[in-house]
Amino acid sequence: MTLLRVESLQKSFGSLNVTRDVTLDVGAGEKHVIIGPNGAGKTSLINQIGGQMTPDGGRVMIDGSDVTRLAPEQRARLGLARTFQKNTLFQRLSVFENVRLGVQARFGNSFDLAQRAAARTDVNARARDVLDLLRLTALAERRVASISYGDQRQLEIAVALAGDPRILLLDEPTSGLSPVETRQLIEIIRALPSHLGILMIEHDMEVVFSLADRITVLYYGEVLASDKPDVVAANERVRDVYLGASF
């Protein structure tokens, strides 16, 4: 079943075409990885799917309905969540509060002025569960600014997962991580709920081929190939422009 569909998406800045006629699908339980050299338009594509950037043409669909004109918050309410390539967290709040806000967005009532947030035990309990899942419980009361970069990358995913999304966009989750931290993060991504449709950008080829159900190669805004990992790895053009001789 297709959760997310991107159809002939177009975006250009002046004469620079960052997205040229991109079409791809993400199904429930699928891990779809986008690869491509720097400047291939990967983050721009994620931004257009998330609603942070408006495409010039084409459509973004969630569950078959067109969301191209919807604001990011409206897409989020349809079950779309994302992380950011550069950590986009609530730096001065605690790790727990970061996740709690994510839970509140979906399960709480942000226009409730009377009841204390601390009294919403259901919201707090879910926030703790998410912290557990991402192995961040020990850091719960720490301010985000005081935890390590690797932990912040993990928290990025925790905050996105807090609202129990169906589609998760991960923009280079392992960027800047050490090999050990990368391996840890991959284990966490592997352990995410199996119904989740995941679209992720990744550079590390080892990670890509160990996780992906499907790979899309972007090259100057264009889809060069989109298929199962072994097929993509065998593709001549992909080998030429990106993977190099080692694959």
Place this chain on the structure above:
Amino acid sequence: MGEFVFFLLALAWPFLAGSYGTGLITEALIFAIAAMSLDLLMGYSGLVSFGHAAFFGVGAYALALSGMKLGLNPWLGILVAVMTSALAALIIGYFCVRVSGVAFIMLTLAFAQLLYSAAVKWRGITGGSDGIGGFDRPQIAGLSLNDPIYMYFACLLGFVLSLWLLRRIINSQFGHALVGLRENETRMRALGFSTDRLKLCAFVLSGAFAGFAGALYAIYNSFISPDALSFAQSGMFLLMVVLGGVGSLLGPAIGAAIFLLMKQFVSSHTEHWLAIVGIIFVCCVMFFRSGVYGFLKQWLERGART
């Protein structure tokens, strides 16, 4: 604990300080409510309003006019003032929350100036720059707010009530969402928060409290002029918040008190009192980013540790 001591002192104050001191603190309590209302926007939602006098002034004029022109009981007048300010904030906020940063500051300033010139020019209703005076003060069961002591206690009650309500708001899920907005709006939207609606709601609440303060101010002086709507007044509210400590509620309340005390005492020695206030303000921004309240709190915590 510290707050409880302050509260006891506040209860005893009119009997200790005499009429001059009572009047001074009455005024401080009124401005404290206005400063706290601005802090809800500045400190908690990250929205710097440079037009907060608009709602303060609208509340003051609504109280005066509802008594003078409509013959309304002044108690009801307070309610009308709060609702009128909230309505003004709803209309002004509807436009302002669409922009952010400097544009937000300029837009709030522009709307406040609009109301200011309306108050100056619309002489038939507002009395122009002469203002309106001599309207009834509220009374209940023979206790009239004409008596400075009752006026003081009415303002103290209003202050405590406002502080309590604002704290409840800040501790609610709505309050937490506002803080999220202050910290990272992009992320809030990606999480599914309706950030414009949250901002508008905060703006209206803030305006309502400012209007309440304005109504008390009109009652206290039994007079209101366009000065209450001026951008100098808006600037003073900003000074109070920054002086006291942004994002701490009590800080801006303390800031309001300090500001008024400085105005009283420094201005009796030199007409350049605003220059002194300016220097203190610069020092606050450069060296005590968390204001007087934050400084005191750090100092006390350090003392407790050693």
